[in-house]
Amino acid sequence: MDRAELVELLSPEGLRLLDSLPPWDTKADVVRTVADLRKQGHSPALVAAVLSQAKLRDKARAKFGEFASRMLFTEAGLEQATRLRVAALHAGRFSRAGIRHVADLGCGIGGDALALAAVDLEVTAADADEVTAAIAAFNLSPFPHARVLHSRAEDVALGGIGGAWLDPARRTTAGGRTTRIADASQYTPSLDFAFGLADVVTAGAVGVKLGPGTDRDLVPAGAEAQWVSVDGDVVELGVWFGPLARPGVGRAALVVRGDQASELTAPADSEDAPVGPLGDYVYEPDGSVIRARLIGDLARANGGWMLSDGIAYITADRAFESPFARGFRVVERLPNDERQLRQALAARGIGTLEIKKRGVDIDPAALRTRLKLKGDASATIVVTREEGRRVTLLVERLDG
Structure with missing residues (x-):
């Protein structure tokens, strides 16, 4: 937004017009609104300013809720x-x-x-x-x-x-x-x-x-x-x-x-918990816990251990609830070989697949395409490492 646009927007006419704009859902709604405002005699500069601001207000609801409807914004701001x-x-x-x-x-x-x-x-x-x-x-x-x-x-x-x-x-x-x-x-x-x-x-x-x-x-x-x-x-x-x-x-x-x-x-970064074999459950720490390097404390507090060195997955033999991690029950191990994995998923009728990965060099979107999924069932797999070795796990979310 430049100074000229701000002057247009902060005029009594600009603010009244901004607050009076109807909501829109499609590009056709925007085109129609522009045409209506121009027919009412508003200048192109004013119409552009209020429409740009209306879009920013709509986007700002995610951060400011209903307060956004009475605020002004810049894109960068x-x-x-x-x-x-x-x-x-x-x-x-x-x-x-x-x-x-x-x-x-x-x-x-x-x-x-x-x-x-x-x-x-x-x-x-x-x-x-x-x-x-x-x-x-x-x-x-x-x-x-x-x-x-x-x-x-x-x-x-x-x-x-x-x-x-x-x-x-x-x-x-x-x-x-x-x-x-x-x-x-x-x-x-x-x-x-x-x-x-x-x-x-x-x-x-x-x-x-x-x-x-x-x-x-x-x-x-x-x-x-x-x-x-x-x-x-x-x-x-x-x-x-x-x-x-x-x-x-x-x-x-x-x-x-x-x-x-x-x-x-x-007080400081926590030491990672010891590494051990796959338990009955796998936990994905919240990103803030990973960034703060408090994964070890989270694991120890809930009877868990690290699945592999340097990989932010916790595993445990019992389920626990925590706001600091998302939990998955391990259903079974699947083949790591891509052809065999495709066959295993096809046998289960899995047509919709969420792929979670850490510590392995794969592109989930590309892998999903190569798996040629067909079927009505949906599933989640975790592709990671267990004590340094690659594993592919069929899991189900504990939170549904």
Whole structure:
């Protein structure tokens, strides 16, 4: 979105038009809406602006729910924005630590600032991009104790502010396309600046949001590193400093499913459990547990062991329930040979097949095609290694 489009959108006519748009499900609906708006005399620029924003609002429902219908977005801002239920957890951490004024530096469209303001914290938000800062100001306008600055994070005066939250820009937009920045040294503001803020803000309370695949060696010693997954998708790595870092917690895996949140914590990476032969059950740890390297603790806590060195599958002789893993009952071993596997699946009438794999070099989609599946039954197979040797397992989900 450029400045001209924002001006169109923020006009009284633009906002009224945006809020009045009917929902649409197909491309034909969009074409019809465009034609109707043009017949009503609205300019092409205004029509384009409101339609683009309406599409972003619809997409934003996954992160912001019904709040999305009263917010404004940019493509890059929405891509990087924190889900509202996760932002609420961030805000709760600041509130519990007794921090009353938080600087949201590089605030984007204001998702985290919204959550901070919603728990009655004073918020000073800033973004270096003029359009993005204006959109954040619109989104935060219901909160009188929140203000938005058009400013680089590095230029915000932090005197008297007790805590800071940063979500460094990890995406760039060019030619209408948003791409991820792979090199952490290219983040804006830099990680050196972000991690150094604990020595600048009054109470030393700093949280930094990073991508879940960030090199773990970049996490400073003494900070708390928390990987967060939402409904099975690992969405962020939070790095916490000062009073926001919990004593004795160096690694954490937070699993959010629906309205429930569960957490596995440890002082540091856990040592993997011993490797042993296949049991009656196989468990796939949540991605946050894998990223936090807490698989060993999860296995030991539930009487399990590792299926093979360096592979994130746990096996056990008894079933257990855990928010930190998906369980499968082992039905039988299947042949590893592809021709024999095809025959085994055909004999069982399996026409729909889920293929889960770890530690083996296969393309599930290509393998599925070569298996020439036919039949009405559906099944799941796990292709992995047992004590270093390849195995193909027919399994059934414990959760259905």
